[in-house]
Amino acid sequence: MNTILTEYETKKLLARYGIPVTKESIAKSADEALDIALHIGTPVAMKISSPDIPHKSDVGGVILNVEREEVRTTYNKIISHINRAAPDASIEGILVQQMAPPGHEVIVGLKKDAQFGHALMFGLGGIFVEVYRDVSFRVTPIDRKDALDMISEIKGYPVLRGIRGRKPANIDSIVDVLVSVSDMAEKENIIELDINPLIVNESAVAVDARAMVEMLSS
Amino acid sequence: MLSSIFEPESIAVIGASSNEMKWGGRILKNILSGFRGPVYPVNPKEANIQGLTTYSSILDIPYDVEMAVVTVPASSVLPVVEECGEKGVKGLVMISAGFSETGSAGAELEKKLVSIVRKYGMRMIGPNTLGIINKSVDLNASIIGRLPSPGSISFITQSGTLGLALADWTIDMGLGLCKVISIGNKADIDDTDLIEYLNNDPSTGVIAMYVEGLKRGRDFIQAARRIKKPVIVLKTGRSKKGARAVFSHTGSIAGSDEIYSAAFRQAGVLRVDTIEEVFDAALAFSCQPLPRRNNVAILSNGGGASIVASDECERQGINIVDFTEETRKKIKDILPEYASSSNPIDTAGTVSYKLYREMINALLIDQNVDALIVIYVHSPMTNARPPADAVLEMKQRNHKPIIACWMGGAGTEEGINILKSGCLPNYSVPERAVRALAALIKHREFLERVKIGDDVPAQRCA
Numbered sequence: 001m002n003t004i005l006t007e008y009e010t011k012k013l014l015a016r017y018g019i020p021v022t023k024e025s026i027a028k029s030a031d032e033a034l035d036i037a038l039h040i041g042t043p044v045a046m047k048i049s050s051p052d053i054p055h056k057s058d059v060g061g062v063i064l065n066v067e068r069e070e071v072r073t074t075y076n077k078i079i080s081h082i083n084r085a086a087p088d089a090s091i092e093g094i095l096v097q098q099m100a101p102p103g104h105e106v107i108v109g110l111k112k113d114a115q116f117g118h119a120l121m122f123g124l125g126g127i128f129v130e131v132y133r134d135v136s137f138r139v140t141p142i143d144r145k146d147a148l149d150m151i152s153e154i155k156g157y158p159v160l161r162g163i164r165g166r167k168p169a170n171i172d173s174i175v176d177v178l179v180s181v182s183d184m185a186e187k188e189n190i191i192e193l194d195i196n197p198l199i200v201n202e203s204a205v206a207v208d209a210r211a212m213v214e215m216l217s218s
Numbered sequence: 219m220l221s222s223i224f225e226p227e228s229i230a231v232i233g234a235s236s237n238e239m240k241w242g243g244r245i246l247k248n249i250l251s252g253f254r255g256p257v258y259p260v261n262p263k264e265a266n267i268q269g270l271t272t273y274s275s276i277l278d279i280p281y282d283v284e285m286a287v288v289t290v291p292a293s294s295v296l297p298v299v300e301e302c303g304e305k306g307v308k309g310l311v312m313i314s315a316g317f318s319e320t321g322s323a324g325a326e327l328e329k330k331l332v333s334i335v336r337k338y339g340m341r342m343i344g345p346n347t348l349g350i351i352n353k354s355v356d357l358n359a360s361i362i363g364r365l366p367s368p369g370s371i372s373f374i375t376q377s378g379t380l381g382l383a384l385a386d387w388t389i390d391m392g393l394g395l396c397k398v399i400s401i402g403n404k405a406d407i408d409d410t411d412l413i414e415y416l417n418n419d420p421s422t423g424v425i426a427m428y429v430e431g432l433k434r435g436r437d438f439i440q441a442a443r444r445i446k447k448p449v450i451v452l453k454t455g456r457s458k459k460g461a462r463a464v465f466s467h468t469g470s471i472a473g474s475d476e477i478y479s480a481a482f483r484q485a486g487v488l489r490v491d492t493i494e495e496v497f498d499a500a501l502a503f504s505c506q507p508l509p510r511r512n513n514v515a516i517l518s519n520g521g522g523a524s525i526v527a528s529d530e531c532e533r534q535g536i537n538i539v540d541f542t543e544e545t546r547k548k549i550k551d552i553l554p555e556y557a558s559s560s561n562p563i564d565t566a567g568t569v570s571y572k573l574y575r576e577m578i579n580a581l582l583i584d585q586n587v588d589a590l591i592v593i594y595v596h597s598p599m600t601n602a603r604p605p606a607d608a609v610l611e612m613k614q615r616n617h618k619p620i621i622a623c624w625m626g627g628a629g630t631e632e633g634i635n636i637l638k639s640g641c642l643p644n645y646s647v648p649e650r651a652v653r654a655l656a657a658l659i660k661h662r663e664f665l666e667r668v669k670i671g672d673d674v675p676a677q678r679c680a
Contacts, residue, residue, distance in 0.1 A: 107467060111477075115435030115477070116481050117435070137476050139480055146484070
């Protein structure tokens with residue numbers, strides 16, 4: 001049976017494979033949200049955490065750049081959005097998350113394939129992936145050389161190297177993530193995975209992620 | 219062992235017939251037309267077929283039988299194969315259809331068939347195959363009416379009819395083939411088994427494939443990575459869209475075709491888009507060395523054709539190289555004053571033997587040049603033969619690939635025949651010539667970047 005992991009669960013899984021993720025924790029109350037926010041450092045991002053809501057923004061479940069004094073009210077605001085838009089959803093709480101620093105947005109994904117095992121995808125995030133489909137694929141497992149090829153063969157590669165005054169992305173840090181995701185594909189029962197975006201500047205961090213996994217019946 | 223199928227000592231045709239319009243009649247006739255070992259027809263209803271003693275069961279044959287071609291209806295296949303096993307047959311070519319290609323009942327029957335094949339340790343091509351050809355031993359156990367000319371290209375086809383029509387077409391083209399394998403339902407022997415076998419087959423230099431879908435994808439990648447011979451694949455089904463966006467971006471973008479492309483690339487398998495490209499590339503591989511890098515010189519007697527070639531080079535990532543100072547001087551001496559001496563070279567209409575010979579020599583000697591495309595554009599004022607003679611003579615003297623393009627219809631045949639006789643790949647238009655060269659370059663890159671293991675690549679005519 002296939003199960004959808006929440007963002008929080010997906011990132012726990014990523015972290016187990018050494019992939020850097022944003023600092024974050026689940027709050028079950030407004031007070032707890034504030035505690036977590038103070039611990040992480042404000043401003044924070046706040047996102048609904050529910051296995052029934054894979055597309056969080058669509059239901060008003062995501063609010064970014066929340067300052068310290070807004071955390072408690074934002075908690076209640078998101079809960080009321082969800083109660084209105086998805087009254088049947090089971091809510092685990094609100095994910096309080098470190099705001100990601102600015103950087104290059106890229107996507108790293110995985111898809112199980114009947115013939116070849118898993119396919120690993122890399123591309124520039126945002127509109128680049130949705131409109132231009134500027135992505136590269138490899139069948140896993142891959143090594144660092146394959147990962148570097150995947151990164152350098154997309155059309156947008158010069159963007160990552162830094163053009164017109166934009167800071168370059170640390171390519172090595174993307175290679176690390178690709179190889180780790182490949183490793184994960186060999187060991188976990190993943191049907192589909194998106195890390196979107198992985199934000200890359202001097203280092204890389206998974207800012208949002210979702211996964212569908214196969215639960216082995218036992 | 220797959221050699222029991224491709225190089226058997228003896229063959230039984232089960233379902234043999236006197237009627238050449240029937241499968242069992244046609245294939246028996248084709249086998250008899252070339253195969254030099256003993257052939258035993260099996261048919262309980264006849265005593266003599268096509269002049270040969272006929273047995274009612276394979277078990278009645280008083281000699282050893284290494285390979286059996288089976289053409290009986292699907293409903294009779296299981297007992298027949300059981301008998302083949304008892305007889306000690308090692309290889310089967312299962313022409314009979316009506317198995318997994320017809321639905322779930324057929325798939326069940328196919329499972330039973332495979333379990334009998336495995337029980338006796340036999341190997342099987344098919345079922346639902348149109349047969350196999352091995353030109354090396356003049357074995358035609360297929361429905362193709364004639365044997366191809368000898369050559370180093372082995373062709374595996376998943377589509378029976380299309381594949382065999384193509385094989386027939388290569389015969390008309392004069393393309394030399396080694397083996398033709400209609401792979402059928404792949405119930406036992408599949409793509410991976412065959413490329414591994416062909417890799418170890420000394421008479422195969424190039425592997426060409428028509429693929430609709432692979433079995434054992436990961437094994438195929440692993441096997442192909444170890445194969446230094448060029449593997450060219452036409453994989454159909456590009457038009458199928460990936461699954462609709464449901465959960466992830468990756469899921470919606472990663473259609474099966476994108477994944478196939480990635481897998482082929484990781485395996486060092488050349489994926490081409492058209493039937494024409496499969497055989498154009500195969501032809502170049504079968505008779506030319508690989509270029510060291512991607513720097514090409516283009517020589518033509520017509521400016522237009524060389525520009526078309528240059529544009530295609532640009533699209534294929536082939537570099538139109540700058541010549542050395544020394545070469546440029548030589549070219550100025552050879553060419554008429556008004557002709558261009560930079561790459562691509564246009565001789566401004568002159569096509570003499572002497573001029574092509576000297577030009578080709580100068581270009582091949584240039585250390586910047588890795589490969590040469592020679593174009594001849596026919597006109598009523600010129601003769602297609604002398605430049606072809608020049609190419610042929612110069613080809614003997616070096617190890618850089620030369621690709622020819624003799625353009626124009628009537629009047630070019632004599633030149634083209636000269637090129638063919640010298641194993642020089644010739645193409646009717648510049649784009650095809652350039653893409654064939656691109657395939658050679660791509661394979662060189664695969665050898666350097668993708669392939670593993672230490673085997674020496676085979677690449678000359680058989």
